[in-house]
Amino acid sequence: MRAVTFQAPGEVRVEERPEPELLTEDDAIVRVEATGICGSDLHIYHGRVQIEPGFTIGHEFVGTVTAAGPGVSRAAEGDRVLGCYCSACGECFFCERGEFHKCDEGRVFGHGKTLGSLQGAQAESVLVPHANLTLRRVPEGMSDDAALFAGDVMGTGFHAIETTGLKPGGTAAVLGLGPVGLCAVQAALAAGAEKVIAVDSVDERLRMAESFGATPVHLTGEDPRAAVKAATEGRGVDVTVDAVGHPDAFDMACRMTRKAGTVSAIGVYAERMEVHMGVIWIKALTIRTGHANVIKHVDTVLQKMNAGELDPTPLVTHHMKLAEAPEAYAIYDRHEALKIVMEP
Numbered sequence: 288m289r290a291v292t293f294q295a296p297g298e299v300r301v302e303e304r305p306e307p308e309l310l311t312e313d314d315a316i317v318r319v320e321a322t323g324i325c326g327s328d329l330h331i332y333h334g335r336v337q338i339e340p341g342f343t344i345g346h347e348f349v350g351t352v353t354a355a356g357p358g359v360s361r362a363a364e365g366d367r368v369l370g371c372y373c374s375a376c377g378e379c380f381f382c383e384r385g386e387f388h389k390c391d392e393g394r395v396f397g398h399g400k401t402l403g404s405l406q407g408a409q410a411e412s413v414l415v416p417h418a419n420l421t422l423r424r425v426p427e428g429m430s431d432d433a434a435l436f437a438g439d440v441m442g443t444g445f446h447a448i449e450t451t452g453l454k455p456g457g458t459a460a461v462l463g464l465g466p467v468g469l470c471a472v473q474a475a476l477a478a479g480a481e482k483v484i485a486v487d488s489v490d491e492r493l494r495m496a497e498s499f500g501a502t503p504v505h506l507t508g509e510d511p512r513a514a515v516k517a518a519t520e521g522r523g524v525d526v527t528v529d530a531v532g533h534p535d536a537f538d539m540a541c542r543m544t545r546k547a548g549t550v551s552a553i554g555v556y557a558e559r560m561e562v563h564m565g566v567i568w569i570k571a572l573t574i575r576t577g578h579a580n581v582i583k584h585v586d587t588v589l590q591k592m593n594a595g596e597l598d599p600t601p602l603v604t605h606h607m608k609l610a611e612a613p614e615a616y617a618i619y620d621r622h623e624a625l626k627i628v629m630e631p
C-alpha cells in the first residue's frame with residue numbers, strides 16, 4: 288500500500304509500505320477514504336517535532352473497516368468509521384477517570400516513537416489499536432469532510448470551550464482563527480454564547496468567523512482589548528480561548544478575560560515562558576491547558592455535527608490525492624490552505 292512518510296524537514300514522500308495486520312484482539316484495520324493534513328503535521332514537517340525518517344504520518348481519517356479482531360464490538364467489517372487522533376487503553380488510572388487524553392498507554396497516530404510508534408493515517412490503510420475507543424461509526428449522511436474533523440480538530444475546538452463551563456448567554460473571545468480556533472468559535476456559539484469575538488490578522492479567516500456568527504476583530508488593524516471591553520460593559524469576556532500557543536496570545540487572553548473568568552490555552556506550548564501571575568491571581572482566573580480529550584467528546588461532537596449545530600465543512604479549502612502529498616504539504620506550509628483533505 289502507499290503511505291505518506293516523513294523524510295527530512297521540508298520533505299515528505301509517498302512510499303510503498305506493507306499492509307497493516309491485526310496484532311491484538313481489539314485492533315481493527317481501516318481502509319482510508321479521506322485523511323486530513325493538520326497543523327500538528329506541519330510541526331513534524333518543519334522538524335520541530337522529531338520523528339524517524341520513513342515513518343508514516345497523519346492522524347485524521349475516515350474509511351471502511353476491512354478487518355477487526357474478536358474483541359472489537361463497536362465496529363465491524365464494512366462499517367464506515369472515523370478515527371480519533373489518538374488511542375487509549377480504557378483501563379488505566381486516567382482512562383477510568385475519563386481522562387483518555389492522558390492514558391498511560393496513549394498513542395498518537397503518525398507521531399513516531401515518542402508518541403507510541405503508531406503508524407499514521409495518511410496511507411491507504413491504517414492499523415487502529417483499541418478500536419472500541421478509537422473508532423466511531425460515521426452517522427448516516429455525514430460527509431467524509433465533516434466526519435474527519437470529529438476525531439481531531441472539531442473535537443479540540445469543542446474541548447477548548449467545554450472545559451471552560453461557558454454558559455448560554457455568556458461571552459467568549461477566540462484568539463487565532465486557524466481550524467481549531469474556527470471550530471472553537473462554532474463550539475462557543477453552539478454552547479449558547481451571546482457574543483463571540485474572533486481575533487486574527489488574516490482577513491479570510493475573520494470573514495469565515497463572521498459567517499459563523501462571531502464579531503471579527505483584526506489583531507493589528509483594530510484594538511482587540513478595546514473591542515472586548517466595548518462588548519462587555521468594560522468587564523471582559525467570560526472565556527478566552529488561546530488557539531495560538533504564543534506568550535503574547537496567552538497574555539492577551541489573561542487581560543481580556545473578566546475577573547473570575549477562564550482562559551483556555553488550547554494552542555500548543557512546549558517551552559518555558561513568563562506569565563504575569565499577578566494579573567492571573569488578582570483577577571482569580573482559571574487556566575485550562577493541555578491537548579484535547581477527543582475520545583471523551585467524540586460522541587457529543589458527532590451528535591452536534593449531525594444536528595447542524597457544528598459544521599466544519601466550510602473549513603475544507605482543498606481536496607487532493609494522496610499521491611500529491613508532497614505538493615499538499617508545500618501548499619499547507621505556505622498558508623494557502625485552511626484544511627486539505629487527501630483521498631487515496
Ligand SMILES: [Zn+2]
Binds near residue numbers: 325328
Ligand atoms: Zn491534528
Ligand SMILES: [Zn+2]
Binds near residue numbers: 375382390391
Ligand atoms: Zn488508559
